[in-house]
Amino acid sequence: MDRIPILRMGNTLLVTIQVDMQDQTALGLQEDLADRIAATGATGVMIDISALEIVDSFVGRMLANISGIARVLSAATVVVGMQPAVAITLVELGLSLVGVRTALDVERGLALLDRARLEHDLGR
């Protein structure tokens, strides 16, 4: 049970991170997501981190990696549900999640992805 499930909703893939990420799980998630984006032609990836009470530099880098991989496969990524305390810690650590879009919750995240698709279709 060390694979994180990826749920497909229309042209968006949804991932809920609930466990502390180990190296292997994080690598597996990146590979699985790349495969699923390629297989489904999804144009959006949503990562819910509302269950995470700690986001360290490892997780921060993983989120940036996923965002980068998705971008190359022409999908936008949005991270949703970050707890306020996590945001504070991230800034204190100097991790600003460059290149990663964020939204407060899933609904706002979906709206953000829709906007990203529109911008993409209009040639950015």
Next chain:
Amino acid sequence: MDRIPILRMGNTLLVTIQVDMQDQTALGLQEDLADRIAATGATGVMIDISALEIVDSFVGRMLANISGIARVLSAATVVVGMQPAVAITLVELGLSLVGVRTALDVERGLALLDRARLEHDLGR
């Protein structure tokens, strides 16, 4: 990190179960879901169990409980993503998840919930 996140998408609440459920986690999830249904007026609950390789009688009962609680709060429940091996084991164990709707994936689950809402609106 022993609370399972509940994601709201429109009038549906989505839960992804990724960890082996302990008594406390299962009880917490039931309470959280009841609270969220009451607070949001959600009319559908979707539970993704694609990450579970084993569904024993404890988890089976929890799924039935959640379905029952949601029904009392006038929300329909659908369990999605059950692995084929899990379905086989459930039947062999004589657990048939009475009263629990199932669907192969999230998209089919959403369609099933839409249908359940329609039936509900039409007076069943």
